[in-house]
Amino acid sequence: MSTVRSTQIQLVTRPSGWPTPENFRTVTVEYGDLQPGQVRVVNEFLSVDPYMRGRMNDVKSYIPPFALGETMTGGAIGRVVASTADELPVGAVVLHQYGWRDVVQEDAAGFRLVPEVPGVPLSLRLGILGMTGLTGYVGLTAIAEMKPGDTVFISGAAGAVGTAAGQIARLLGAKRVIGSAGSAEKVARLTERYGYDAAFNYKDGPVADQLAAAAPDGIDVFFDNVGGEHLEAALDALNPGGRVALCGAISAYNETGRPAGPSNMSNIITRGLTLKGFTLGGYFHLSGEFSERMTEWFSAGEIAYDETIVDGIEHTVDAFLDMMRGANTGKMLVRVGSSD
Structure with missing residues (x-):
């Protein structure tokens, strides 16, 4: 049986106030041979986002908290390097939620195939186009x-x-x-x-x-x-x-x-204001509409974007902490690097 090593980042203690590097640890996980219906993906970019801070607290929310001692998750994009799933062949580019690691091996159902468009960086699928x-x-x-x-x-x-x-x-x-x-x-x-x-x-x-x-x-x-x-x-x-x-x-x-x-909540009543919170989970049905309009705007050169990119899976925690302190302009990403 052949094995593949994956560098992964886990939450080991829950932050009180601002997170610190001591709240995390880096581990090596070994994957064996693929099972039927599985793929192995080498991540190219990982996303770090403000909502992840909330998942570090053990409180009720719209999404379960990160479990202590387990690899964290988040948006990522990568390329299939081994597959036993016909729908995701080797070389395919996929979006998924298995971030905070450089290599992931899971069932194909956890990945979404995305087209690779010449001249459009893959990172944009985690940002303005995603x-x-x-x-x-x-x-x-x-x-x-x-x-x-x-x-x-x-x-x-x-x-x-x-x-x-x-x-x-x-x-x-x-x-x-x-x-x-x-x-x-x-x-x-x-x-x-x-x-x-x-x-x-x-x-x-x-x-x-x-x-x-x-x-x-x-x-x-x-x-x-x-x-x-x-x-x-x-x-x-x-x-x-x-x-x-x-x-x-x-x-x-x-x-x-x-x-x-x-202290001025009464304005909501006197001015007939509407305040509504949201998370994307209930609005994915608008993805097609958004994609059509954003593709048109992007193709017409009407969309600008910035990315703050940190290199190396080992610097994912640094990227997250910097993002929380506002060190980024535009999307904060970790560029994982290519596989050997």
């Missing part, structure tokens, strides 16, 4: 029901979802798109590269004051990746009938105490 872009599209269309002429505010706008959502809002006919980010460089990138009409650094002063200056006529849609002070500011800025798509609350992910909530 779940990241779909998240922005779903939040704006199905959740916030954005209409042409709306003024849209997006928090965490320089991240993967934020850069996607801002461009999609503009392409869907937003009158004005406003974003927040955490540095002057990111703010400049939002307006110069991603087509935002205005942007501000939330570290420069109260979010409410900066948002009011950027949107003197108020906002109609808020796409929230941050929560906390951003949500409170938006509740003051939203016009009557405003809609909020609650995608994330990264400002509270590493809090050890109970995070403070907005």
